[in-house]
Amino acid sequence: MRLELEHICQRYGEQNLFVIDKLQLISSDAVHLHGPNGVGKSTLMKIMAGLQKPTSGEVRRIPMVGESLLQQAVIYLHQNTYLFDMDVRSNVEYGLRMRREKNPNKVDQALAWAGLEHLQYRQAHLLSGGERQRLALARALVLDPALILLDEPTSNLDTGSVARIEEMLLDLHRRGTGFLLSCHQDNALTKLCNKHWLLDQGKLTIQV
Amino acid sequence: MNDLWTTFSAAIGQLLSGDPELWGIVGVSFSVSVSALLIALLPALTTGFMLAYFRFPGRWAAISVLNSLLAVPTVVVGLVLYMLLSRAGPLGDLNLLFTRPAMIIGQILLCFPLLVAMSLSAFQAADHRVLETAKTLGANPWQAFVTLLFEVRFALLAAVVAAFGRIIAEVGSAMMVGGNILHHTRNITTAIALETGKGEFVQGVALGIVLLVLALVLNVSLGWMQSYSRVLRHGA
Numbered sequence: 065m066r067l068e069l070e071h072i073c074q075r076y077g078e079q080n081l082f083v084i085d086k087l088q089l090i091s092s093d094a095v096h097l098h099g100p101n102g103v104g105k106s107t108l109m110k111i112m113a114g115l116q117k118p119t120s121g122e123v124r125r126i127p128m129v130g131e132s133l134l135q136q137a138v139i140y141l142h143q144n145t146y147l148f149d150m151d152v153r154s155n156v157e158y159g160l161r162m163r164r165e166k167n168p169n170k171v172d173q174a175l176a177w178a179g180l181e182h183l184q185y186r187q188a189h190l191l192s193g194g195e196r197q198r199l200a201l202a203r204a205l206v207l208d209p210a211l212i213l214l215d216e217p218t219s220n221l222d223t224g225s226v227a228r229i230e231e232m233l234l235d236l237h238r239r240g241t242g243f244l245l246s247c248h249q250d251n252a253l254t255k256l257c258n259k260h261w262l263l264d265q266g267k268l269t270i271q272v
Numbered sequence: 273m274n275d276l277w278t279t280f281s282a283a284i285g286q287l288l289s290g291d292p293e294l295w296g297i298v299g300v301s302f303s304v305s306v307s308a309l310l311i312a313l314l315p316a317l318t319t320g321f322m323l324a325y326f327r328f329p330g331r332w333a334a335i336s337v338l339n340s341l342l343a344v345p346t347v348v349v350g351l352v353l354y355m356l357l358s359r360a361g362p363l364g365d366l367n368l369l370f371t372r373p374a375m376i377i378g379q380i381l382l383c384f385p386l387l388v389a390m391s392l393s394a395f396q397a398a399d400h401r402v403l404e405t406a407k408t409l410g411a412n413p414w415q416a417f418v419t420l421l422f423e424v425r426f427a428l429l430a431a432v433v434a435a436f437g438r439i440i441a442e443v444g445s446a447m448m449v450g451g452n453i454l455h456h457t458r459n460i461t462t463a464i465a466l467e468t469g470k471g472e473f474v475q476g477v478a479l480g481i482v483l484l485v486l487a488l489v490l491n492v493s494l495g496w497m498q499s500y501s502r503v504l505r506h507g508a
Contacts, residue, residue, distance in 0.1 A: 114407075115407055139409065146402060146404075146405045148405070162415050
């Protein structure tokens with residue numbers, strides 16, 4: 065799946081937050097989006113995920129040959145993951161329920177992948193920061209998304225948790241899911257990225 | 273003191289004896305109030321949601337009117353409804369005056385603003401990430417709305433409990449548009465007013481005990497729901 069942005073302009077009141085003429089992200093990409101606070105990184109990611117409409121411009125999802133609509137999912141993960149007031153397993157099942165799909169094996173595999181099988185019946189709000197982030201990734205994994213957009217996924221995580229998230233992201237990428245992550249500092253996750261985008265002063269620059 | 277104790281004991285006796293007239297009155301109260309609540313619930317929740325999530329001209333005026341309606345005395349609601357439903361009124365042809373549907377309409381008018389105000393505040397307090405997370409995981413707008421209802425369910429239950437408490441205990445509207453007809457529109461509060469007026473306190477006290485127990489149960493549930501909701505939001 066290819067995500068294309070064309071003539072995107074985001075304004076707040078009279079001020080332009082950013083203007084992006086053309087941008088594309090494909091499932092094989094691993095992109096690090098960086099830039100100072102308040103330049104609109106989260107807004108851009110939400111626009112890409114279809115959660116927010118830009119002031120003007122177009123966002124298109126272009127499927128690959130033979131790709132179904134379900135395989136074109138673009139999932140945005142908040143900086144502080146929101147977990148539903150359910151147990152861990154029900155959180156993982158959520159997306160499948162929305163698709164009216166029952167697949168307990170897939171849920172079991174996602175829980176094992178995230179190392180959360182032993183916590184599957186625990187209320188999600190009782191998880192630690194690292195476990196919450198792993199649950200968010202497992203919740204996305206069951207939907208086989210084309211792209212995952214991670215907003216500051218390592219903020220407030222210890223180095224052990226960051227290493228675990230790094231392994232999971234690498235594995236997701238091997239399975240064919242592209243990702244875009246926003247991070248202020250360079251760390252193990254940003255080293256996985258093959259592209260770097262800088263959003264600053266209302267413009268997006270692609271860096272080599 | 274002795275008289276009070278005798279009346280209280282007789283009232284307890286009447287409650288425990290399963291007196292059909294007394295429990296019939298309790299039944300009228302519950303059937304009217306539960307019906308009013310069920311009819312008002314979905315429109316009120318939808319209105320609360322729209323006011324919380326959509327910006328449109330007149331939104332603040334609508335919120336101010338709803339908040340003002342919270343303070344309207346039940347007897348004023350009864351008076352307005354009486355004038356509308358009386359034979360000379362614009363809705364007189366419906367022949368609803370002194371019927372249970374008239375009492376239900378009165379109670380809907382009383383609980384609707386409360387349900388809207390409390391659900392509006394529940395939706396406003398809800399985490400903005402709920403809808404975004406639901407949508408990004410593939411929920412359609414209806415599924416996302418149902419998810420949001422689930423996430424704020426304790427605050428919404430508190431609204432339902434508070435609204436039920438308001439209408440089951442109101443007397444003004446029920447008396448004016450119900451007419452206090454035995455086996456038809458006589459409910460707990462109108463029966464208490466009537467029995468007290470006649471100087472026959474036993475049935476009045478028995479019905480008062482039912483209301484007090486109900487108030488206690490509702491308040492304990494309300495307190496529990498609010499504290500559980502706080503624990504979920506901020507952790508134990």
